[in-house]
Amino acid sequence: MAVHPVSSSQPVLESDSSVFFKVATILLGLTVPIVCFFALMLWADARDAHEAVAAQPFAETHAAGHNTALPLNSFAGIVPPNAQALAEAHKASDAALPPVLAGDVAKVKMTLKDMVVQVAPGVRYNTWAFDGHGAPGPVVHVREGQTVEMTLVNGGAIPHSIDFHAARIAPDLAFRDVAPGESFTFRFKAIDPGVYMYHCGTKPVLAHIANGMYGAIVVDPAKPLPPVDREYVLVASEWYMDADGIKEPANLSMEKARTVQPDWTTFNGYANQYVTHPLTAKPGETTRFYVVAAGPTLDTNFHVVGTIFDRAWVNADMKSPPQQGVQTVLVPAGGGGIFDVKVDQPGLYPFVSHAFAHVDLGQVGLLKVGNPKGTMSH
Numbered sequence: 392m393a394v395h396p397v398s399s400s401q402p403v404l405e406s407d408s409s410v411f412f413k414v415a416t417i418l419l420g421l422t423v424p425i426v427c428f429f430a431l432m433l434w435a436d437a438r439d440a441h442e443a444v445a446a447q448p449f450a451e452t453h454a455a456g457h458n459t460a461l462p463l464n465s466f467a468g469i470v471p472p473n474a475q476a477l478a479e480a481h482k483a484s485d486a487a488l489p490p491v492l493a494g495d496v497a498k499v500k501m502t503l504k505d506m507v508v509q510v511a512p513g514v515r516y517n518t519w520a521f522d523g524h525g526a527p528g529p530v531v532h533v534r535e536g537q538t539v540e541m542t543l544v545n546g547g548a549i550p551h552s553i554d555f556h557a558a559r560i561a562p563d564l565a566f567r568d569v570a571p572g573e574s575f576t577f578r579f580k581a582i583d584p585g586v587y588m589y590h591c592g593t594k595p596v597l598a599h600i601a602n603g604m605y606g607a608i609v610v611d612p613a614k615p616l617p618p619v620d621r622e623y624v625l626v627a628s629e630w631y632m633d634a635d636g637i638k639e640p641a642n643l644s645m646e647k648a649r650t651v652q653p654d655w656t657t658f659n660g661y662a663n664q665y666v667t668h669p670l671t672a673k674p675g676e677t678t679r680f681y682v683v684a685a686g687p688t689l690d691t692n693f694h695v696v697g698t699i700f701d702r703a704w705v706n707a708d709m710k711s712p713p714q715q716g717v718q719t720v721l722v723p724a725g726g727g728g729i730f731d732v733k734v735d736q737p738g739l740y741p742f743v744s745h746a747f748a749h750v751d752l753g754q755v756g757l758l759k760v761g762n763p764k765g766t767m768s769h
Contacts, residue, residue: 463647466635466654467752470512477512483668484659488622488681489532491611497533502544503551507640508603510630510655511662511753515640518603519547519591526603526660527626527685528589534611535584544574551599554592556725557581557608566592584612585707586681586727600687601631601648603660607683607727612709617702619731620676626683627691627722627744627754628660629653651688655753656744662753669739669759677701677733678758680742686724694719694745695732695758704729719745737761
């Protein structure tokens with residue numbers, strides 16, 4: 392590199408490094424706009440692609456094998472064209488409280504059986520249920536202090552068990568699995584009055600209850616409740632189906648059960664049966680409802696339209712004074728409640744779970760007081 396003395400009349404020659412930095416600066420100035428241009432074009436392409444995908448139907452963007460859950464197909468309310476005739480021909484489950492079992496030892500025998508039941512007019516379902524009863528199982532009615540001797544016969548294809556919420560007993564001993572073709576007997580003393588759930592406790596419990604393995608046990612208190620004229624037992628539950636059950640029986644959808652998306656909700660196993668075949672009372676009579684929420688998951692918000700509960704034993708607590716003058720009472724899944732209502736005027740009085748999605752799916756009935764004319768508009 393040539394070096395010249397500095398003078399005011401002669402320009403200074405630049406070093407090689409100075410020239411390099413100037414050239415680099417010029418090139419960088421040209422590169423930045425080019426890069427920004429291409430980035431802008433890429434952003435525009437990505438935006439257009441995103442908008443195109445968003446405009447596609449959900450099913451197209453979530454094809455089979457995609458790692459995103461698809462909506463579950465609901466069969467709620469799907470019945471055959473002759474559903475009304477089938478509903479009228481259906482023999483409604485007897486909701487009347489049966490008599491107390493006799494003797495110091497109340498002997499109860501239940502046989503479990505895989506069987507097809509109807510859960511709505513023309514809608515069939517494959518249950519694991521109770522031979523001769525279906526779902527729910529038979530109501531067990533005993534008195535406080537009575538010993539219950541329970542014999543479970545497994546006539547099904549897989550192991551089952553039975554869990555009584557009214558029992559104070561070691562569950563690993565009494566509520567153990569019974570293999571197909573075998574039977575098992577245990578005893579417990581009914582020392583807590585109330586209305587309780589019983590159910591199969593074999594894993595997965597969700598599946599066994601959802602398949603119809605549940606029922607109610609009523610334990611009368613040693614000090615009797617106020618006398619009433621009518622006593623009915625209502626077991627609330629829900630059904631989760633993998634098909635509509637019309638051409639052939641449906642089976643359990645565990646996906647719906649886990650996400651609590653029932654197709655039908657019922658009192659005593661069959662949707663709307665007490666609308667077509669109302670429970671009855673006479674004007675001025677007091678009716679007592681024993682209500683169990685079998686679930687397996689949903690609570691029941693029990694309410695009788697057009698009247699007020701005169702007495703309500705919340706969560707089946709008969710040891711405490713009842714609540715009086717209440718409108719709607721929560722019966723939690725796995726719990727029970729007892730409700731007295733006196734109706735003076737003839738009419739049709741719906742009883743419901745006041746979570747009205749449950750009503751829409753079939754958990755509703757009528758208390759027919761006297762001989763009213765017409766039908767219920769609700």
